[in-house]
Amino acid sequence: MRVSDFDYELPAELIAQRPAPRRRDSRLLVLDTTSAGIAHRTFPEIAEHLDPGDLVVVNDTRVIRGRFFAAKSTGGRVEILVERILAPGRVLAWLRCGKKPRCGALLSIGRGRGFVVRSRREELFELEVAGPDDVERLIAQAGAVPLPPYIRREADEGDAERYQTVYAHRPGAVAAPTAGLHFDETLLATLEDRGVEMARVTLHVGAGTFAPIRGEAVESHTLHREWLEVSAATCNAVERTRSRGGRVVSVGTTTLRALESAAAGGTLRPMRGETGLFIYPGHEFRCVDVLLTNFHLPRSSLLLLVCAFGGTGMVLGAYREAVARSYRFYSYGDAMLLDRACAAP
Numbered sequence: 001m002r003v004s005d006f007d008y009e010l011p012a013e014l015i016a017q018r019p020a021p022r023r024r025d026s027r028l029l030v031l032d033t034t035s036a037g038i039a040h041r042t043f044p045e046i047a048e049h050l051d052p053g054d055l056v057v058v059n060d061t062r063v064i065r066g067r068f069f070a071a072k073s074t075g076g077r078v079e080i081l082v083e084r085i086l087a088p089g090r091v092l093a094w095l096r097c098g099k100k101p102r103c104g105a106l107l108s109i110g111r112g113r114g115f116v117v118r119s120r121r122e123e124l125f126e127l128e129v130a131g132p133d134d135v136e137r138l139i140a141q142a143g144a145v146p147l148p149p150y151i152r153r154e155a156d157e158g159d160a161e162r163y164q165t166v167y168a169h170r171p172g173a174v175a176a177p178t179a180g181l182h183f184d185e186t187l188l189a190t191l192e193d194r195g196v197e198m199a200r201v202t203l204h205v206g207a208g209t210f211a212p213i214r215g216e217a218v219e220s221h222t223l224h225r226e227w228l229e230v231s232a233a234t235c236n237a238v239e240r241t242r243s244r245g246g247r248v249v250s251v252g253t254t255t256l257r258a259l260e261s262a263a264a265g266g267t268l269r270p271m272r273g274e275t276g277l278f279i280y281p282g283h284e285f286r287c288v289d290v291l292l293t294n295f296h297l298p299r300s301s302l303l304l305l306v307c308a309f310g311g312t313g314m315v316l317g318a319y320r321e322a323v324a325r326s327y328r329f330y331s332y333g334d335a336m337l338l339d340r341a342c343a344a345p
Contacts, residue, residue, distance in 0.1 A: 001218040001281065006307060007298045008319050015150055016332035019162045023184045027327055031318045031338040033310050038321050043182045043335060044190075046292070052195030053246035054290075055237055059177040059255045060200045062168035065143030067155075070107035070114060072097075078107050080115065081146055082174055083124055083206045084227065088134045091115075092124050094207050106130060109142055136171075146174045148331050149210055150297075163331070172204035172227065178294045178331045179252035197246075199237040201258040203228040203275075209254075213299055223278035223301055226254075230262040232270045238287060239268070247289040247339075253302050256309070259287040280304040281312055290339045295322060295329040310338040 020026050028046055030039040050056070066082030079096040086092055093115075101107065101117050107127070108114040115127035129135055145155035145163055155163075165180035166188070192198070208224025215221065238248055238259075250256040261275035262268055263286040278301060291309050296302040307315045318336065327334045 003213050003216050003218055003221075003299050005312070006300075006303050006316075008316060008323070010298065010323060010329060014323065014326060014329050014333075016328040016330060016334075017151055017153060019158075019181070019332045020328075023162075023166075023182055024187055026182045027334040029318060029322055029327065029334065029336045031310060031314060031336060033314055033338055033340065036314050036317070038318055040325065044187055046335075046337060047187070047190050047194055047196075049337060050191060050194065050196045050249065050290075051246070053197075053241070053244050054249055055197045055199055055241040055246055056191065056249045056251060057199045057201060057234065057238075057255050057259065057288075058165070058167055058180055058251045059203050059205075059258065060165075060167055060169040061173040061177060061202050061204050061254075062171040063145065063164055063173045063176050064171050065139050065145055065160075066174040067144040067146040068109050068115075068142065069144075070109045072101060073106055073108075080107065080109075080127070081207050082139070082143075083208070084204065085135050085172065086126065088136075089129045090118070091127050091129075091135055092121065093127050094123070095125050101125075113138060113142060146207070148175065150330055151332070167200070169200075170202045170204075172202075174207050175205040175209050176331065177203070177205060177252045177254045179255075179292045179335060181332070182335055183251075197237065197241070199234040201228065201230045201234055201255055201262075203254045203258040205254050209302065210297070210300075212297075213301060213304075218280050218304065221278065221301070223276055225274045225276045226257075227273070228258045228261060228275055229272045230258055230268075230270055235262070235268050235270055248287055249290040249292065250288040251292050253291075253293055253296075253305050256288050256291060256305065260285065263287050279308050281308045283308045285309065285340060288340075290337065292335060292337050294331065294333055294335055295319065295327065297330070306336075306338075309340060314338075
């Protein structure tokens with residue numbers, strides 16, 4: 001399978017640089033995989049596509065202020081992007097700089113604060129906090145919101161609220177589970193009144209979610225690992241939904257990845273730990289019936305996941321339609337709803 005089969009043309013002006021005025025102001029493209037029909041809706045109309053007895057599963061991870069700008073002792077500049085908190089005084093991080101620092105190098109962020117490079121793990125670096133701070137205090141007081149690389153501006157205080165779901169609870173992500181950004185409290189209450197239930201998983205989204213697939217062969221790619229937890233309560237909610245004939249609706253690719261990782265043995269079971277699951281066309285889905293997702297980068301692992309779920313031809317056709325109708329793309333963009341009924345390769 002070739003990575004180039006999952007490419008599409010996107011005008012730069014369709015990449016959303018800021019969120020919509022309100023969370024619910026986004027558009028919703030609904031793809032009927034039975035007929036390949038496409039409907040254009042506003043996001044609050046998602047309630048009309050969910051039935052009493054359905055279960056909406058969300059990712060309750062919370063984005064941390066994991067971006068730092070540091071200086072080497074030589075004066076060179078370094079951008080630090082935390083991938084994961086390892087311990088109260090250590091993080092795993094990406095470093096963007098001209099020349100990668102050696103072990104023992106101090107990366108200063110000012111006022112006696114910074115990190116010391118302790119080891120390298122392939123593309124990532126293990127850093128130790130220098131000074132009296134622990135990681136959480138340093139992130140809260142000195143870190144910045146880590147906006148995706150395709151948003152060509154610095155983060156502001158508005159992003160601290162909008163690049164976060166209203167149900168975000170467990171800190172640890174450096175990228176938001178963006179399909180959930182469209183929900184506000186009023187819309188969630190509407191779904192509850194309609195008889196739609198809600199369950200949660202946690203998957204701390206890493207910066208590797210933006211990494212391109214290297215090479216041309218899809219099957220040879222190794223996906224970044226992310227930490228997740230799927231609770232017994234969520235597993236039971238999925239089982240109850242199945243038994244009453246309801247549908248399991250995944251809010252986002254990260255939620256789907258968490259559920260499918262927990263069901264990798266054939267049955268959905270509680271799971272806590274890392275996943276390296278790479279979902280691409282040919283994957284056998286075990287948990288999810290309906291997927292809500294934003295529009296993803298060309299040739300990306302997230303686009304391959306959506307194509308696996310809805311059918312490559314249908315999904316790429318829907319993307320072409322979204323471009324033609326000037327939908328807003330990527331993290332702060334619009335959304336797409338699709339199910340697996342009669343999904344074709």
